Amino acid sequence: MSFKSLNKQVMDTVNFINNGWTMLPMDLFSDFRNYTLEKIMFNDNTFLTFNGSLMSEFSEIHQLSIERNELVFLNASGLHSVIKLILSTNNMFEIPNFCADEAGQSLVPKLSRLDMTDNAIRKLRPSSFKCLHNLKKLTLDKNRLMILENRIFSSLTNLESLSISWIPHLSVIKPGAFNCSSLQVLIFVHNGFRFDKEKNNKGKHLFNPSELFVNTQSLMELDLTNNYMAKDPGIFRQMLYPISNVTKLILQSTHIASLPEGLFQEMPFLETLNLKGNKITTWNQSVFENLKSLRKLYLDGNHIRVINESSFPIQLLHSLKELDISHNEFWCTCAQKWFVDYCRSSNISKILTHWPNLYSCGYPEDKKHLQLVDYKPTDADCSAWSPILTIIIVIVVSLFLMTVVLILMLNCQANIRNLIYLFRVSSWKRKGYIRLNSSESFEYDAFVIYCDSDRKWVHSELLKRLEEIDLKVCVHYRDFDVGESITDNITNYVGKSWKVIVVMSNNFTKSEWCQWELDLVQERRRRYGKNALVLIMQSQIDSSHMTNSIRSLLDTTPHLQYQQGLGEDLFWSVITKAVMKPFKDPPTAIL
Template sequence: WLEVREIQLETKSKTFVQNSTPPFRMRKFTLKDAFFTDEYISHVIALLKEITSLKELEAIDCVLKGKGNWNTKEIANSGKSFVETIKIINITIPDFHLFLNLYGMESQINNLKRLTITSSKVFMVPCNLAMHFTSLLYLDFHDNLLVNNRLSESICRNAWPSLQTLNLSQNSLKSLKQTANSVTHIRTLLNLDISQNNFGEIPDVCEWPKNLKYLNLSSTQIPRVTACIPSTLEVLDISANNLREFGLQLPVLKELYLAKNQLKTLPGAAPIPSLVALYIRRNKLSGFSREEFEGAPVASVHLSLMECHRSLVVSLICVLVFLVILILVVVGYKYHVVWYLRMTWAWLRAKRKPKRAPAKDICYDAFVSYSENDSDWVENIMVRELEQACPPFRLCLHKRDFVPGKWIVDNIIDSIEKSHKTLFVLSEHFVQSEWCKYELDFSHFRLFDENNDAAILVLLEPIQSKTIPKRFCKLRKIMNTKTYLEWPPNQEQQEMFWENLKGALKS
């Protein structure tokens, strides 16, 4: 296999084989991105005949500068061609509308068996030339400019006498009836591909070659199927159309392609008794795969909504689940459900412990619960006043006395249980801070649940009980029912405040 790329063949001063040692053997020759002229292409054809082993010629993305005015005499005198396959893909002929009918080339195509000319703007083949393809079995004119008016000349009577496979897909054919009448002249035709032509309508009756076995009508915009479809078919592809039902009588059909249509029911089994393969994906029905339906008539089968519209039902379920989760998240955020759950779990864990620690385990006179924003007053004024008193009080502060690495809630529980009292320093910061809300306020569950006087409230600044969040319900209750100490603004009253606080700690 020899492939030549990006070459300009404009003169005939040199040949492909002049530097090779005879006999030169090559089975396939490919030209890619090459440039031809009429003068040189005649010389190339004559030279390639010297290679008797050459069976396949291929030209891809080439340019032919000319009008088909080839030196047919030179080509004919060069002898017989042994090439059996020619592939011409995306060839550009700037003056394709002026291209000649290649008169004189008839003797060079008798042995050709496979011919492919795609994406090359072919709009017709002269009838006198078509009749000389006596050995051609395969013809591919995919993606060209063939129209029905010219097709009757390209496939005239006695043209393509041995042709078995014809591909006319992606052309400009508009009439299915005229197309069928044209290919009827090819009596040996077995396989026909006319897909991706915009037929739009389908007649009630058509005439086809008597031995046609394969027909591809996919993507042709036909809205229904009629008796125009030949009954001799073994393979029928009518995918990607607008079909809503299929009810043809095709006694020898073995493969049926119905994908990408609008079918709501399966084809009946009686009209296609020989069917082996049925392709029906991307229609408006689901596959029948349940064993209990095997052998049952389609009309007697009743499936559930889930089986008929599985994708739709699954999508709806996913949407509903998402909405439910979204609603739960919004409700939980609004009503502080996470806070309640965390505190309830901590409270349940604390309930399993003894409510009061033994006297020998009491380490502190008071556990101080306060906001970080009030730490200056707590640590620099209150702690100094109480811990330097006579006798001194032992206070537990989270900054100083919590065990590093231990879960914060466990530190709180242990500190409260090891303290004789719990001292709350209340302020606007206290009831609004995240720390107090999610961590330190756990102490409410234990202290207020025991109905004792272990809690001492110190009001550092004026605060209305109504401004306390509802989740501090027991704190609001105790502020309304029990006496609490207020930090006085003037120094004279502060001595009385400290005496009262010390008395409360000793009680």
């Protein structure tokens, strides 16, 4: 193929598009020695490899485009004159080697823009861009990256614009991934990256918010559209705090529900703020204060219901050139009166994008789809308080309080009963009825009757609690006399004990031995009164295990329900006072 007959002086673009080529003809550009071309395009062919050495004759090529091929390998020798290289929609699994030697000599010293969109690149290394000394714009959209490693862009000392977008499997960003002090524009959109999670379900770190942009101080434009921004205001602020020179910040459709206070004030040069398509309903009045450089603010497509005098500072409304709060379902109630009145009395409608067509009521039902411009509440409409509304509020609040009290009574019966018991004992003590030293004539403060199945709870909980306050407690085996029969030991030591503590449970009711002990202490109750016994319901007894003697005892003697958690301290306080309580106290209700 020869171009000798062509007037190459007027030729600035050469297209070899859709030729079905698999390789370049060897003498294709032999007639272009020292020529400059604006564009050479080899799009829509079937190249697997591309031999750049065949293009060495040119003095300069502004743009070389090899799009929509099947390119796997590029020989960059001969591309020394290329300024813009487009390799999008191919099958390249790594960045081509642009180094002429180990010393870092570049094969493409003039290259300022590289586009590798829609390839099969799975991993980037710090050496991937080693010899691209003059690269200013890099596009890596639609590749197969899963991790952005540390310092992969640090060798690109002149890089100004970076786009890494449409990469749904990207899940990890190492702390120094964006270590590029020259970077001015970062497009990181439609990746679905979870900035709302520092770790995944396996505990692996996904990113470090405080180090994400710490080395991008020159950043002027950041676009994070269609990712998941941090829900925690502290993490949100940590992420964006370092980019203090940013002039354009796009956080569109990033699932933001609340705006952190004090963040945007750290961006004194911020001119454009895009918060479109989020879940924002309201914000603190300080969020937009002192934003002296802000000229464009987009809040359309959120969940904003009311705009009032504290939503935006008046100084901001005067300095903005564009304010878009359309596509929000506004409440057409008296709370909206300030905004609709302000729109009529000021020039704000001139900066409101899409006003009035896309500003309509979403509530109440009878005003749905009414345009805000047509909603005209009067002072009379909004000054009187409706008596019907007052009645409704009183009824709703009363029902709510009654429900809360009922739920508390049902769920905290044992705590309430124990609290009443403790209150009564304290009241009697203040009146002088209770004498806590009346157990001095007994060797033990208490004798414990329990089933062997409940031994663990008795020894680890009951004895521990009572003996910690110097009460002397008698239990089976530990304190019995060696050589004496069990029945004699029980009879003897019950008589030496000031009180008898009975620990009841389903296991207790099944034990014939426990039933015998219970019959024995019934006699003690008849002699000294119901205060001689301290009944503890360690676990609720099923109705199928309830005996007549136990039912009779429970009906006539106070018993305490063991309570874990919130009421546990109260339970042990009541037990202590019950053990120390004299026999002849004023009558009490059965708990």
